[in-house]
Amino acid sequence: YLPLLLESIKQQDFRDYEIIVADANSKDNTVKIAEEYGCIVVEGGMPAVGRNNGAKVAKGEYLARMDADDISLPDRFIMQVEYLDRNTNIAVLGTWAKIIDKEGQVISSASLKTGYNNIIACAMCDSPLFHPSVMIRKEFLQLNGLSYNEDFSCAQDYELWSRILFEKGGYIDNLSVYLIYYRVTTSQISSIKQQQQIYNSLLVRRNNISFFLN
Numbered sequence: 001y002l003p004l005l006l007e008s009i010k011q012q013d014f015r016d017y018e019i020i021v022a023d024a025n026s027k028d029n030t031v032k033i034a035e036e037y038g039c040i041v042v043e044g045g046m047p048a049v050g051r052n053n054g055a056k057v058a059k060g061e062y063l064a065r066m067d068a069d070d071i072s073l074p075d076r077f078i079m080q081v082e083y084l085d086r087n088t089n090i091a092v093l094g095t096w097a098k099i100i101d102k103e104g105q106v107i108s109s110a111s112l113k114t115g116y117n118n119i120i121a122c123a124m125c126d127s128p129l130f131h132p133s134v135m136i137r138k139e140f141l142q143l144n145g146l147s148y149n150e151d152f153s154c155a156q157d158y159e160l161w162s163r164i165l166f167e168k169g170g171y172i173d174n175l176s177v178y179l180i181y182y183r184v185t186t187s188q189i190s191s192i193k194q195q196q197q198i199y200n201s202l203l204v205r206r207n208n209i210s211f212f213l214n
Contacts, residue, residue, distance in 0.1 A: 005067075005068055006039070008073070010037070012072065012074055013077070017060065018040060018059060019038070020039065020040045020041075020054040020057060021034040021042070022042050022050025023041055023042070023050075024044030024050060030068075040057060042057060046150065047148075048150040049150055062137060062138060063136040063138050064136075070132040070180055071180065071183075072179065073178070073179050076095065076133075076179040080135040087173075091168075091171055092129065092136050092140075092172045092173075093172070094128075094135075094175070095175045096109070097132075098178050098181050099182050099183075099184055100182065100183050101185075111176065114175075116172075119165070119174075123161060123162055123165055128174070129174065130180065131157040132182060133182075144164075147160075153196055154201075155201045159204050162208050166207075166212065
């Protein structure tokens with residue numbers, strides 16, 4: 001699916017970007033494809049490691065996150081950049097998503113809460129963002145010493161959003177627009193390691209509730 005993802009980036013209305021691919025010693029054509037598209041390739045490993053390595057070399061003001069099997073609509077970057085430019089208090093901005101199967105057919109749509117109070121309420125129980133849809137303000141991460149928790153093999157995104165919201169007092173929101181196609185397959189890490197995903201999510205949820213109550 002990597003060429004589909006890269007093509008969707010190349011078709012973005014917003015043109016001032018660089019593409020960074022985290023490769024976990026893949027044995028397929030991932031690196032070759034990435035280089036053909038002019039991408040910067042960094043060392044991957046566990047998901048959090050690759051994401052942190054990518055953030056370290058990124059030169060841009062914002063970090064747009066995607067998984068290799070997802071697709072961004074052409075106006076995704078420009079809409080998120082313009083919103084973040086106007087709302088400098090927002091640390092992370094997500095979008096709504098169309099859910100597609102392995103053939104790329106839309107099978108459903110999914111929306112998430114918008115507005116600070118609704119985001120806080122959502123984060124008590126689950127991640128308030130679709131991870132492949134987020135755009136992160138890099139400066140906020142740097143000023144607060146934040147990165148993905150590499151001790152988490154799953155649910156690293158939920159853990160990071162929770163630290164941003166509850167420990168650092170950051171603001172998170174969602175655009176109420178469908179700007180990504182989110183692919184659901186049986187090979188995703190959340191399917192393969194479902195028990196670990198549940199356990200890690202429960203740890204984050206417990207910490208969030210404890211922080212809120214105290």
